Amino acid sequence: MTESSVQPAGSVQPALWPAPHAKGAVEATVTVPGSKSVTNRGLVLAALAAEPGWLRRPLRSRDTLLMADALRAMGVGIEETVSSSSAATTGGMGSGPEPTGTGEAWRVIPSGLHGPAAVDVGNAGTVMRFLPPVATLADGTVRFDGDPRSYERPLHSVIHALRALGARIDDDNRGALPLTVHGGGALDGGPVEIDASASSQFVSALLLSGARFNQGVEVRHVGAVLPSLPHIRMTVDMLRGVGAQVDEPESGGEPNVWRVSPSALLGRDLTVEPDLSNAQPFLAAALVTGGRVTVPDWPERTTQPGDALREIFTEMGGSCEFSVTAGGSSLTFTGTGRIHGIDVDLSEVGELTPGIAAVAALADSPSTLRGVAHLRLHETDRLAALTKEINGLGGEVTETADGLHIRPRPLRGGVFHTYDDHRMATAGAIIGLVVDGVEIENVGTTAKTLPDFPRMWADMLAGSGA
Numbered sequence: 001m002t003e004s005s006v007q008p009a010g011s012v013q014p015a016l017w018p019a020p021h022a023k024g025a026v027e028a029t030v031t032v033p034g035s036k037s038v039t040n041r042g043l044v045l046a047a048l049a050a051e052p053g054w055l056r057r058p059l060r061s062r063d064t065l066l067m068a069d070a071l072r073a074m075g076v077g078i079e080e081t082v083s084s085s086s087a088a089t090t091g092g093m094g095s096g097p098e099p100t101g102t103g104e105a106w107r108v109i110p111s112g113l114h115g116p117a118a119v120d121v122g123n124a125g126t127v128m129r130f131l132p133p134v135a136t137l138a139d140g141t142v143r144f145d146g147d148p149r150s151y152e153r154p155l156h157s158v159i160h161a162l163r164a165l166g167a168r169i170d171d172d173n174r175g176a177l178p179l180t181v182h183g184g185g186a187l188d189g190g191p192v193e194i195d196a197s198a199s200s201q202f203v204s205a206l207l208l209s210g211a212r213f214n215q216g217v218e219v220r221h222v223g224a225v226l227p228s229l230p231h232i233r234m235t236v237d238m239l240r241g242v243g244a245q246v247d248e249p250e251s252g253g254e255p256n257v258w259r260v261s262p263s264a265l266l267g268r269d270l271t272v273e274p275d276l277s278n279a280q281p282f283l284a285a286a287l288v289t290g291g292r293v294t295v296p297d298w299p300e301r302t303t304q305p306g307d308a309l310r311e312i313f314t315e316m317g318g319s320c321e322f323s324v325t326a327g328g329s330s331l332t333f334t335g336t337g338r339i340h341g342i343d344v345d346l347s348e349v350g351e352l353t354p355g356i357a358a359v360a361a362l363a364d365s366p367s368t369l370r371g372v373a374h375l376r377l378h379e380t381d382r383l384a385a386l387t388k389e390i391n392g393l394g395g396e397v398t399e400t401a402d403g404l405h406i407r408p409r410p411l412r413g414g415v416f417h418t419y420d421d422h423r424m425a426t427a428g429a430i431i432g433l434v435v436d437g438v439e440i441e442n443v444g445t446t447a448k449t450l451p452d453f454p455r456m457w458a459d460m461l462a463g464s465g466a
């Protein structure tokens with residue numbers, strides 16, 4: 001498999017998309033679609049539950065459609081409906097205000113998982129890491145394949161761990177995709193050691209299916225670093241939301257050890273929070289143009305790493321106001337017209353790096369972004385890609401062992417290549433707001449998590465007259 005057929009509907013974009021230039025301060029309210037990470041965890045947990053469940057306001061993007069299709073291929077029923085959200089009973093993590101109006105909802109009907117099945121992971125880390133453990137519970141073989149880049153993204157720790165827990169896996173590519181899981185209908189489970197320094201998704205993957213293993217699972221991370229901790233917290237939080245018993249370091253457990261007890265999982269009615277990492281380019285628009293952007297339904301409590309933008313972008317020169325009304329909570333971010341450099345460890349929030357680098361390239365002082373060596377193994381080598389593309393516009397970015405050093409320089413227009421990376425495309429769009437003549441190559445790659453990005457960006461500018 002070289003390229004997935006799963007693409008959400010969206011307008012066809014030109015090969016080179018002229019990034020809109022803001023004529024003034026951006027003033028807009030932007031409704032951001034659901035979180036990729038919550039949607040894909042919600043789908044997996046609902047598929048493993050003992051009863052049907054709902055996902056309301058799910059993200060409908062390439063990564064989440066691939067997840068839904070993969071689960072369907074293993075026998076799970078997923079019906080897409082448009083329904084009144086007034087029936088929703090829980091927030092993104094099991095609490096929170098009711099969303100207003102009607103919206104899309106997915107009804108998930110678990111069934112005995114079975115093969116033979118073929119799974120296209122595309123280039124979705126969540127699909128390629130979260131589903132092999134699910135496939136061990138299927139009766140029959142499940143073949144995993146994906147985009148060329150998926151062959152290069154690390155998966156060895158998941159494969160080795162599953163084998164240690166009793167699974168049979170053929171990995172033609174020695175520790176990476178493509179591979180075949182020979183599901184036996186059940187897995188022993190138990191204790192296992194893994195090195196998750198390349199991706200937090202290895203830990204999340206084992207925990208998400210762990211309650212359904214005969215002995216549950218005990219995951220002990222033995223690597224030097226562990227990136228993206230909020231995403232592991234999200235996994236723990238959502239597991240608890242469906243009734244799993246989880247012991248973990250942050251509630252008094254042993255450091256670097258997570259335990260999920262064997263149990264049945266509940267079917268829940270879950271409303272997915274807006275994707276706060278996808279809110280980033282819109283907040284950045286306020287920051288770099290000295291404008292104001294409001295994102296409705298920003299959760300009061302969340303495990304999403306994007307929540308850290310409030311602090312990071314405030315340090316970079318803006319200010320934010322969180323408000324809670326009867327209609328729900330929202331975040332308003334206001335730029336001052338000045339952008340400051342930042343020295344920051346992004347290891348917990350690595351997926352925010354491209355957008356922060358774009359803002360940093362426009363700042364009035366240098367920035368150092370640290371703790372993100374693992375970004376070399378994301379959708380593309382993000383450290384190399386950001387360095388090359390920002391420098392291609394006249395910037396001065398240097399790669400360090402674990403991040404980037406960015407010295408702002410006057411930038412000029414030019415082509416900003418994306419390397420099939422959605423966050424490269426949105427990073428280029430941020431720069432294009434204030435640098436005339438930036439053209440984004442393959443802006444359609446934003447369909448991975450935000451299919452409507454070009455229209456949302458145009459609407460943001462049109463609505464604000466900027």
Ligand SMILES: O=C(O)C1=C[C@@H](OP(=O)(O)O)[C@@H](O)[C@H](O)C1
Binds near residue numbers: 351
């Ligand atoms: O579990 C998740 O939903 C994710 C975890 C993170 O992965 P890494 O730990 O590989 O950075 C993050 O970057 C990715 O976008 C989503």
Ligand SMILES: C=C(OP(=O)(O)O)C(=O)O
Binds near residue numbers: 125
């Ligand atoms: C790293 C990312 O995605 P994935 O889930 O494919 O790892 C990302 O969205 O920034």
